[in-house]
Amino acid sequence: MKHVLAGLFGILLMSYAFVSFGQVDKRIIQFSGIVVGEDSTSGVAGVHIFVPKGGRGTTSNPYGYFSMPVLEKDSLIISAVGYEKMHLIIPEGKSDNYTVIIELLADTTFLPEVEIYPYPTEELLKEAILALEVPYQYQYKNMQQSLDQAMLNKMYRNLPMNAGNNYNYYVNQQMATYNSRFQTTSIPLLNPFAWGEFIKSLKRGDHKKRKK
Structure with missing residues (x-):
């Protein structure tokens, strides 16, 4: 049993050494870039750039910029709240610096329609609508009464x-006084012109308009 455990332990050590040696063979690249939204005019802050196998990662700054060391052929996951998740593989044969512009697509989630009714029954809703008063209803009623x-x-x-009516009355009285200075004052009952005007007013119905 001890020989079996020792053999398994040896295989694990060899596997780890082989993986470590393979990773050392890969070149280290400084991976940098800017993460933007669909409008491509402003950076997206707080975006996670993560290498699952290596356990390394970083986040973009308030302007959407990020920078981190990676290895060739590293598979990265780029994710942010409200955006669709992206996958990116670091290519081989590039220079020691690899710069990209990453455009994230908005992740729109359509929720089912929810109808909210403030009243449990239709009868209560009708009563509330009939009892509803328009804003400033009291002022509208006063305005209607005043008009x-x-x-x-x-x-x-x-x-x-x-003042204007008093002035007109004074001028009319003054003119009447001037006209009657050298003659006797006429009586309106004997004035045919006054009777003619009175008959015309009756035909026009002026007295009915005054009653209204």
Whole structure:
């Protein structure tokens, strides 16, 4: 049994030495680059560049730049949250520096549609809609009352005389005084022109308009 364990241990040591020797034979390359998004105008920060077999890796800086030593034929995994995962193999026969620009594709996940209803039943929804008041509804009602035509007519008839009306009344009285200085004051009931104007006003219905 001891000989079997010793043989297995020897095989493991030889395998490890062979792998280590193979890795030493590979050239070390300084792998650098910039990771950008689909727009190719701004760098993507926090992108993981990892070599699974070697256990080595790094992340891109806030500008999307990264740099790390790798070996020829290393297989790298490039991943970031919100982007599709990429695989990259370091080629052979390149110089000691290998620079690339990596463009990541957005990983869009479409979720199923979720409908949210604030009311458990349709009847409650209808009651809420009917009870809903438009913003500033109180001001709208006051405005409608203030612009009522009957109310405006009533306010117009009760308005006191302003400065212009007083001036016109004074000028009319003054002209009447000048006209009647050298003659007796005429009586409106005996004025045929006044009667004619009165009959015209009746035909036009001026008295009905005043009642409104």
